[in-house]
Amino acid sequence: xIASEFPVLAVLCGSAPPPDMAAIENVAVVRYTDxxxxxxxLTGAQGLFVYDFLSTAVPGAWHAAGDLRWLHIxxxxxxxxxxxxxxxxxxxxxxxxxxFDDAIAEYVLGVVLAFAKDFARSLDLQRAGTWQHxxxxxxxxxxVLVVGTGPIGRSIAxxxxxxxxxxxxxxxxxxxxxxxFGTVHDSAQLTEHLPxxxxxxxxxxxxxxxxxxxxxxxxxxxxxxxxxVNVGRGELVVTSDLVAALRGGQIAGAALDVxxxxxLPGDSPLWTMPDVLLSPHMSGDFLGWRTTLVEVFAANxxxxxxxxxxxxxxxxxxGYVPSESQGAAG
Numbered sequence: 391x392i393a394s395e396f397p398v399l400a401v402l403c404g405s406a407p408p409p410d411m412a413a414i415e416n417v418a419v420v421r422y423t424d425x426x427x428x429x430x431x432l433t434g435a436q437g438l439f440v441y442d443f444l445s446t447a448v449p450g451a452w453h454a455a456g457d458l459r460w461l462h463i464x465x466x467x468x469x470x471x472x473x474x475x476x477x478x479x480x481x482x483x484x485x486x487x488x489x490f491d492d493a494i495a496e497y498v499l500g501v502v503l504a505f506a507k508d509f510a511r512s513l514d515l516q517r518a519g520t521w522q523h524x525x526x527x528x529x530x531x532x533x534v535l536v537v538g539t540g541p542i543g544r545s546i547a548x549x550x551x552x553x554x555x556x557x558x559x560x561x562x563x564x565x566x567x568x569x570x571f572g573t574v575h576d577s578a579q580l581t582e583h584l585p586x587x588x589x590x591x592x593x594x595x596x597x598x599x600x601x602x603x604x605x606x607x608x609x610x611x612x613x614x615x616x617x618x619v620n621v622g623r624g625e626l627v628v629t630s631d632l633v634a635a636l637r638g639g640q641i642a643g644a645a646l647d648v649x650x651x652x653x654l655p656g657d658s659p660l661w662t663m664p665d666v667l668l669s670p671h672m673s674g675d676f677l678g679w680r681t682t683l684v685e686v687f688a689a690n691x692x693x694x695x696x697x698x699x700x701x702x703x704x705x706x707x708x709g710y711v712p713s714e715s716q717g718a719a720g
Contacts, residue, residue, distance in 0.1 A: 399439060452475045471483070533587045596709070610635070
């Protein structure tokens, strides 16, 4: 149980506060702040809601977090706040796992269909007023490897299977008989498995083990006809190696929603490469997602003030919520 009747909650939110916070404001002292005011807002605060989930301001203000007991980030990925000070502290870290799963799965199915049915070229020909008949690919029976077997990866697997694709996974624990992936390969031996797949979907969390996992060796192991899809983190990919693989015909295309530098620099060759689909880190952003993020936080906030186990507790050593996690007291 929180000792004070009105706990102090800092909310890192940039220029605009989150929507629908009235219920929380009724039972807490809420300090809205951008990165510049985070140190002051954290002083004496017991909770921190990182609504601006792309912000990297938390490590620089951590010296003021002496009273902090709980940090919640409004995203599934926690890498912006997973720094040594937090990892080594007793502060409980939770995320917004589950909000974006289905939307990201729909995005992945969309780009798979876009590649197979050559939609980008059809649009180019339409704009040019050119009637050019072509044949396109089937998606049924194509082999997909989803690298990352958490909830988002599982949603992707279920939707692609429903569309007739054959899906396997890659994760930390290889196994067979998985309900969504069938076979899960060992991600530490990724290059051994990549040659078998027509589509490779990256959705792994960003950790020291996964950073740069898609490099020249990985792209070189893929089929020349394979397409690469990244809806995980930009830093999973060595961008220069991806560009080289696309230019050299080592892979047939890429759909990228996340990048190691965002916004994507204007001089990046990815902007104009054929058979590359780009989107600005929006694969999970459906209409109403901001309100849903606040609802997830508010549900955990109610548990926190009641001293109940929190949902979506991140193992700070692993960098994600273990599937067997039962939560932790705030």
